[in-house]
Amino acid sequence: MNRIRPIGLLAMAVVAACAVGSAAGDEPQLQERFDTIVLDAGHGGEDDGARGARGLLEKELVLDVGKRVAARLRKRDLRVVMTRNDDRFVPLEERFAIANDARGDLFVSIHANATDDASVRGVETFFLAVDASDEDARRVALRENEAFAGATGLPDLNDPLSAILGDLIVSDYMNESNEFARLAQRGLASRDPQHSRGVKQAPFVVLQGVQMPSSLVEIGFVTNAEEEKRLRTSRARDRIAKALVAAVLEFGEQFDARRGVGQQLPGGSRSYAHTREDEGAK
Numbered sequence: 589m590n591r592i593r594p595i596g597l598l599a600m601a602v603v604a605a606c607a608v609g610s611a612a613g614d615e616p617q618l619q620e621r622f623d624t625i626v627l628d629a630g631h632g633g634e635d636d637g638a639r640g641a642r643g644l645l646e647k648e649l650v651l652d653v654g655k656r657v658a659a660r661l662r663k664r665d666l667r668v669v670m671t672r673n674d675d676r677f678v679p680l681e682e683r684f685a686i687a688n689d690a691r692g693d694l695f696v697s698i699h700a701n702a703t704d705d706a707s708v709r710g711v712e713t714f715f716l717a718v719d720a721s722d723e724d725a726r727r728v729a730l731r732e733n734e735a736f737a738g739a740t741g742l743p744d745l746n747d748p749l750s751a752i753l754g755d756l757i758v759s760d761y762m763n764e765s766n767e768f769a770r771l772a773q774r775g776l777a778s779r780d781p782q783h784s785r786g787v788k789q790a791p792f793v794v795l796q797g798v799q800m801p802s803s804l805v806e807i808g809f810v811t812n813a814e815e816e817k818r819l820r821t822s823r824a825r826d827r828i829a830k831a832l833v834a835a836v837l838e839f840g841e842q843f844d845a846r847r848g849v850g851q852q853l854p855g856g857s858r859s860y861a862h863t864r865e866d867e868g869a870k
C-alpha cells in the first residue's frame with residue numbers, strides 16, 4: 589500500500605482527524621493512563637461458535653471466561669467493558685461501537701478453537717493482518733469470520749482508500765497488538781508449553797474496526813476430547829482468566845511507561861505490580 593503515497597497521506601489526515609484520545613502534544617498531563625479494557629466474548633445467541641464432541645459450546649465457554657477476566661480486572665481498579673454479558677448475538681458494527689465508544693486501551697476477543705482433526709490441541713493468539721501468517725491461521729479466521737458474513741461497517745478491502753485507512757489503523761496499533769499477543773500467549777501456554785501454537789496473524793473482521801491495540805485469543809480446542817473436558821472445569825477457566833489478567837497488567841505497565849505516565853500521577857496505589865497478590869496462588 590505504501591506505493592500510493594497521495595492517497596496514503598490523505599488517509600493519514602483522515603485517521604488523524606478521527607483519532608480520539610491520541611497524543612496531541614507534549615503535555616504529559618494530557619496522556620491518559622491505561623485504564624480501559626474491552627473484552628469481547630465471541631459468538632452468542634444463534635451463533636454457537638465451535639461445538640465439542642460432548643457438547644461444550646464455544647459461546648458459553650468464552651462468555652464465562654470473559655466474565656472471570658472482567659471480575660479480576662475490576663478488582664485491580666481497571667475499567668472493563670464487555671461487548672456482551674449474556675447469551676445473545678452482537679453484530680459486528682455493535683461490537684466496534686461498544687469498543688470505540690468506550691475508548692478502550694486494549695481489545696481482547698476471546699474464542700475457542702475447532703478443527704476436524706480431534707488430536708489437535710493447544711492455545712494460539714492472533715493479532716490482525718490482511719494476510720494470514722499461515723494456512724492454519726487463515727482457516728481459523730475464516731471460521732471465526734463466518735458469523736459476521738455480510739456485515740456492514742467493515743473497511744471494504746477492494747476500495748483503495750478504505751483499504752489504506754484500514755491498513756493505517758492496523759499498523760498504528762500493530763506493535764502493541766503484537767506485544768499483547770505475545771504476553772497473552774506466553775501466559776496461556778505456560779501450563780502446556782509443548783502444545784503452544786504460538787502468536788499468529790490473520791484477517792479477523794472483529795479486529796478490523798476497533799481503534800485500539802487488539803488481539804484474539806483461542807483458549808483451546810473444544811474438538812479435542814481432553815481439552816473439552818478440561819475447559820469445562822472452573823479451575824481451567826480460572827487459570828485462563830488469571831493468565832489473561834497477568835498479560836493485561838503487564839501490557840498496561842508497558843503502555844503507561846511508553847506514554848510517560850506512571851508514578852508521578854496522583855493515585856500511586858494504581859501501580860499494578862503491587863496488586864498481584866494472587867500470582868502463583870494455585
Ligand SMILES: [Zn+2]
Nearest residue numbers: 630637699700
Ligand atoms: Zn470463535
